[in-house]
Amino acid sequence: MTEPKLVAPEVFCLQTHDYRSNCLEFLRLVNQIAFRDNKALTIDLSKVRYATASASLLLFAIVNRAQLSANSKNAGQNVRVLFPKKNENPEGHRWIVATGLSKALMAGTFRKLDNLTKEGRYFQSSTNPSEHSSATALFLAERAQLTSTQFRLLTSGISEAMLNVHHHAYNSLIFEPDIKVMKGSRWWQCAWFDPSKDKVVFIICDLGMGITRSYCNTLALPQAAERMLELNAVTEAMTQGNTCTGDNGRGNGSEDIKRPIGVGCAKNESLLILTGHTKYHYGSNESQPKTLYQDDEIPGTLVEWSLVPNRGKNDD
Incomplete structure (x- = not known):
């Protein structure tokens, strides 16, 4: 056959x-x-x-x-x-x-x-946030000549995204076989510096339950309220004082993810999050993030930063 x-x-x-x-x-x-x-x-x-x-x-x-x-x-x-x-x-x-x-x-x-x-x-791929977050930030900083402020904020954002995967993306009994197969709560990432556009890009994704289900602590969402529930949950999860998991004991994780945007004083820096049916976009030239419900569902969560090195600016 x-x-x-x-x-x-x-x-x-x-x-x-x-x-x-x-x-x-x-x-x-x-x-x-x-x-x-x-x-x-x-x-x-x-x-x-x-x-x-x-x-x-x-x-x-x-x-x-x-x-x-x-x-x-x-x-x-x-x-x-x-x-x-x-x-x-x-x-x-x-x-x-x-x-x-x-x-x-x-x-x-x-x-x-x-x-x-x-x-x-x-x-690349990993299950170890403590080792991989700093290695990834150094990988980018060496190629893009980030300022110390940009490097610190990007490291915090990357670390928070990896920790969210490690602690929460697969936090359900249904994912136990996957965790065993993958030897941990695994994520996959892509990072590079494009000198022609003078742009740093870092993307991380997992194949877990997604922000909405993690934030609401459930795998099942009521169908009638799914659209509004998803948009509200992602918006709340990315609001100051919350984290992408609704775990208020872990600090301002969502702010760590957003903070690198705009530090380079550039008009085309952005943060993109795709999770479930939701597209979340936050740009350096936008006063407020935008959320959009999409008919097609993406598995897990994907987070993408697009940053411009802070050329010729005073640091700290």
Whole structure:
């Protein structure tokens, strides 16, 4: 019997409405076949012309969890990936291969995941916030020449996002098998500095319950009130005095996540959060964050910072 084959959309993107549904449906099918059903699967990325970092990272997370699950069951590598060829699809090769996504998608063991970190790859994964947060911030600071204030705030934001995953993203009995497979509350991340745009980008995602369910301490949401409940829960979770988990004993975690935005005095710095059906956006030129309900649901939570180094500014 021939194994299933899924062909990725040519534009692989989560943020844009025109492409989001196709992207998430593709990711849903990958997760269902490779992870839930634990079946062999071929993923065809050869026709992809453009892939955003956030969509690429979520694909890495879903494929990697499926690979780790297959290994734990001695089922072998259950995911095969076809990549764009440079001579046939140079645009796709640039987004899939040159970024290192192809190597990350082949990192189906814990040893290979560790090698991604040791080699300083854009795409990495971990379950240890204390070690990985400082290493990630240093990785970015060395390339982007952040000021000490930017470095401190970015480190705090990254640390808080990792701690949220570690303490709360998988905090339900339903995720215990996943935690065992992944050797902890795992997240996947992508970090880089783009010198052509003078921009630092850091993205982190998990495959847990999402902010709304974590904040409301429930896995089940009332369908009739789901839209307003989601938007309100994410807004409240990201309000000063709260955390992304509703755990008031942990301080102003949401503020740590937001504080790096605007420190560079730039008009195009931003924080993007995708969780469940909610898109949360906070920009340096916006007085208030914006939340938007989206029909398609994203698994877990994805947080993305886009920052500009504070060139020529006085620090502290």
